Amino acid sequence: MTSATRVPLPMASTGCACCAPTPAPDQTAPTAETAPPAGTATVYRVEGMTCGHCATSVTEELTALDGVTDVHIDLVAGGASTVTITADRPLAPEAVRAAVEEAGYTLVTV
Template identity: 75%
Template sequence: MTNPTRSPLPMASAGCACCAPAPATDHTTPAEGTTPSRSTATYQVEGMTCGHCASSVTEELTTVDGVSEVHIDLVAGGISTVTVTADRALSVEAVRAAVEDAGYTLVNA
């Protein structure tokens, strides 16, 4: 018995641009003896339903001064988890404004 070759999901490889997988990120560690100056915070966002929604939120959040990375765990039609990494601590108001500019709601922050 042979193992069938596994191929990526059609949507992930040839689907719409908004639902394509995010590019790999560099997860290097800081040099020994240095302290990372990055801050990571997690927020709950309501109203996102697809990759395009996540892309819109990511685009708005990356315009906030200091934001270096955004990761979204999408729960279509539910409350999604948005993790924001920045060079410094961000105010909740700045994050809320960016999320609302994208058309979504920051929950319990």
């Protein structure tokens, strides 16, 4: 049996944050200028979500509402999840309820 020279394979990705290479000078971290626009943030509670797919469905329905700029969900599987909606103007509670119900979930508080 002959010994072969082993050649390491290239990594498929840059790895996690602790072992990723430092960014090139032209690839700086996002600045405050690239942050999402400020707006009115309203917190709701939604029941029935159990996974990331559920959260994605709710997010898609809510971002389709006119004026919504951001949706953040703190998922609580088996409980009421906190949904924070940022919009450039106040949203009608009925519109939020309809969007959540369209996704298949229940809005607990308005």
